[in-house]
Amino acid sequence: MPGKILVVDDEPAIRAMVRFALKQAEYTCSEAGDATEAQALVTADTPDLILLDWMLPGLSGIDYARRLRRERLTQNIPIIMLTARVDEEDKIRGLNTGADDFITKPFSPRELVARVKAVLRRMVPMAVDEVVVSEGLVLDPSTHKVLANDERLSLGPTEFRLLHFFMTHPERVYSRERVLDAVWGNNAYIDERTVDVHIRRLRKALTVSGYDRFIQTVRGVGYRFSGDA
Amino acid sequence: MPGKILVVDDEPAIRAMVRFALKQAEYTCSEAGDATEAQALVTADTPDLILLDWMLPGLSGIDYARRLRRERLTQNIPIIMLTARVDEEDKIRGLNTGADDFITKPFSPRELVARVKAVLRRMVPMAVDEVVVSEGLVLDPSTHKVLANDERLSLGPTEFRLLHFFMTHPERVYSRERVLDAVWGNNAYIDERTVDVHIRRLRKALTVSGYDRFIQTVRGVGYRFSGDA
DNA sequence: AGACACTATGACGATTTTGTGACGGGTGCA
DNA sequence: TGCACCCGTCACAAAATCGTCATAGTGTCT
Structure with a gap:
């Protein structure tokens, strides 16, 4: 089953939690603290899904999401946005990020995995076959x-x-x-x-x-x- | 979790129970006894989710759900159907109501809130306005x-x-x-x-x-x- | 060479999948 | 209310693909 997932968040605590939850569900995951790190990992080994924090040091999550969407190679990768509070969701929603879903912090591991599964099932078409x-x-x-x-x-x-x-x-x-x-x-x-x-x-x-x-x-x-x- | 929830049911007892449960979970809610009342509230202040009883005096819950789905302004609002018995679920499912979930009466406040949360979470941003x-x-x-x-x-x-x-x-x-x-x-x-x-x-x-x-x-x-x- | 076994190839009918026009129902608007 | 539009489904037409067969071709062994 598919599942390289890239987690982009500057808080180590969040990353640890996410990593644990994803491992539990048999996803492999890589981590980045900002957009630059993330981009390096993306080009090195394209993930199947990206968990992206809204607030990031440097290039914001929103801008990074937009950038990913624009590039041909990455525009099909589903993105789940992590937001700190619910009322941010509407704001982001109006900002043309190409996010496929949102998760509001704090969230449970269970919730996280459920959403990841849902998005992968919906966005990633058919099998993840290799060329x-x-x-x-x-x-x-x-x-x-x-x-x-x-x-x-x-x-x-x-x-x-x-x-x-x-x-x-x-x-x-x-x-x-x-x-x-x-x-x-x-x-x-x-x-x-x-x-x-x-x-x-x-x-x-x-x-x-x-x-x-x-x-x-x-x-x-x-x-x-x-x-x- | 902010969430304006509209409860549509003709039994006051149910409405009271639901209202209490939702308040507990910090949702704000409005109530209606039939589709006409509901529609007035919807246009006045669009809710984030609608709890809709299957059997309603006048326009039935099914028909009302269908109507909501067809209208551009309301078609993204998730709907949870309330049904009296389990075997009704399949029936409704086959009728192209646009229901996002079902709850069978009787239900506990806990179950109600859990389902509401789940459905709200599942809401996916439809408007990604980018050329x-x-x-x-x-x-x-x-x-x-x-x-x-x-x-x-x-x-x-x-x-x-x-x-x-x-x-x-x-x-x-x-x-x-x-x-x-x-x-x-x-x-x-x-x-x-x-x-x-x-x-x-x-x-x-x-x-x-x-x-x-x-x-x-x-x-x-x-x-x-x-x-x- | 001749017999035999296995494979290549073209044809054909049957089946499956897709294209297309039409219909009835529903909605919104004038 | 009548009109224009859009939708989901259906029935039928058209097309593509499939599996089998008959036959020709090729290799192998004695």
């Missing part, structure tokens, strides 16, 4: 796009899953049965030959950019995805 | 206008929110379920295919200026907003 790359072949599950040498190629759902499976399990031969389990699901009543057909379709799609050679047939055993012939 | 731009497409939430190549195009409220969502979450694929959550709200009981229809309407609106290509359908998964084909 898979293999010698010029790029497969991105979150955008559902496949690029072969910067050239976009279109695959059907099954072909997409098939390629995804092979790209994440390269250099190894898989029997048709195993492929069926992995790509179609562990309990599909599908003829094994069907795998051949989809391999064929996938190959055809990859051929236009010369990547069909990546899919190799191992006679009597199955198929393998590999960079070398 | 969003994407390759000649300009969307301004504050004026509620959309420009495509300086050409004004008119969208319905839902289409507007849909476009806003996609423009602020580009590239990624979103399932119909996610889109419903994000655009219609987390607790709308709406058929998933409705998303298709609104996508269709949005596409038609964008077509005149050639921006319909931005909305791509990913078969078997959902939709994506992206500049490149």
